Amino acid sequence: MEKNRTATEFLHIGNRLLDWYKNNARDLPFRQTKDPYKIWICEIVFQQTRINQGLNHYNNFIKRFPDIKTLAEAGENEVLLYWKGLGYYSRAINIHKAAKQIMNDHQGVFPSLYEDILKLKGVGKYTAAAVSSICFGGSLPAVDGNFYRVLSRFFADDFDVSNSRAFTYFSELATLVMPENVGDFNQAMMDLGSEICKPKNPLCEECPISGECLAFSLQKTSDYPVKTKKTKAENLSLIYYFIHREGQFLIHQRPDDFIWKKLFEFPSSLPSEMERFVTGSKIINHKLTHKNLTIEIVNVEVSSEKVWNDFIIENQYLITDVEGSHEKSFPKPLENYIQNSLKD
DNA sequence: AAGCCGGGGAA
DNA sequence: TTCCCAGGCTT
Numbered sequence: 001m002e003k004n005r006t007a008t009e010f011l012h013i014g015n016r017l018l019d020w021y022k023n024n025a026r027d028l029p030f031r032q033t034k035d036p037y038k039i040w041i042c043e044i045v046f047q048q049t050r051i052n053q054g055l056n057h058y059n060n061f062i063k064r065f066p067d068i069k070t071l072a073e074a075g076e077n078e079v080l081l082y083w084k085g086l087g088y089y090s091r092a093i094n095i096h097k098a099a100k101q102i103m104n105d106h107q108g109v110f111p112s113l114y115e116d117i118l119k120l121k122g123v124g125k126y127t128a129a130a131v132s133s134i135c136f137g138g139s140l141p142a143v144d145g146n147f148y149r150v151l152s153r154f155f156a157d158d159f160d161v162s163n164s165r166a167f168t169y170f171s172e173l174a175t176l177v178m179p180e181n182v183g184d185f186n187q188a189m190m191d192l193g194s195e196i197c198k199p200k201n202p203l204c205e206e207c208p209i210s211g212e213c214l215a216f217s218l219q220k221t222s223d224y225p226v227k228t229k230k231t232k233a234e235n236l237s238l239i240y241y242f243i244h245r246e247g248q249f250l251i252h253q254r255p256d257d258f259i260w261k262k263l264f265e266f267p268s269s270l271p272s273e274m275e276r277f278v279t280g281s282k283i284i285n286h287k288l289t290h291k292n293l294t295i296e297i298v299n300v301e302v303s304s305e306k307v308w309n310d311f312i313i314e315n316q317y318l319i320t321d322v323e324g325s326h327e328k329s330f331p332k333p334l335e336n337y338i339q340n341s342l343k344d
Numbered sequence: 345a346a347g348c349c350g351g352g353g354a355a
Numbered sequence: 356t357t358c359c360c361a362g363g364c365t366t
Contacts, residue, residue, distance in 0.1 A: 049361080090364075124363045193361090201354095261349085
């Protein structure tokens, strides 16, 4: 970035964003409250998640868990159920742990200090800054992907956003334009980045600060932000056995490492006494950010009532049916498979 | 400092 | 297809 910038040189930019935000703020459910609990939940829900994708999950989550105490006293599997289909399931596990943390360390009252908010499970520098500024008058910028994009374009700054120091770097850059009302400023940056300064085909004609945007004046908005690290997906094969009889099937719960933490899935091995009931298999391709999954689901229809009963008496698996599966959180491809099995 | 963690929408 | 989203945790 250029040298000799002063702290007040770009202050009018931040104020212009505040004016723009007053008239153009998105109408979102969590915009009508300053309840730190709800702001916290919404910040977690919308990590790496677009508004339209997470809105129903957020509303359902708040409806079922309206406050910290209700959440802390709920079971982990039910919290995961309300996260079904959202992805990044450690967020749900951490939210639950953090709720208990608040009960134990803060007498059930959401902490107001940035340092205390930062100690909560699943809360990093971004989320702590966001909750602190929106709910408690905190004065730190909530630097996220929107900040990277807006600021790197405005200053035509080629600092690599995949660099681990990017958060600190763009925090300092944000300070140059940041007005006193940091809470609204942070939200204004989110809305500008989402609605105007979009990753592709930004709407610069509607942007309140394009007049001083360096990338815009250079016609190089598509050059920013600079990001060198590319995510490449590796191939991974999984096999599951759909072991069922009269609508019931075997499941068990994943561990809390690797993918799909603590979600429910089918067994990945076939008990020898079940081998003679295999009737075929189905291949499912499923793409994740870091994995190209090839999933083979082997159909095992147990036609012998005795074998089935003898096995489930002493098995280490759980058992459920299509209806019961609605009360558990399954990985997306397995969720789809179960739904399709209804039609048979 | 780098790698990993889901799912979906946009282009 | 590729990119990226109101990031954080683990190693």
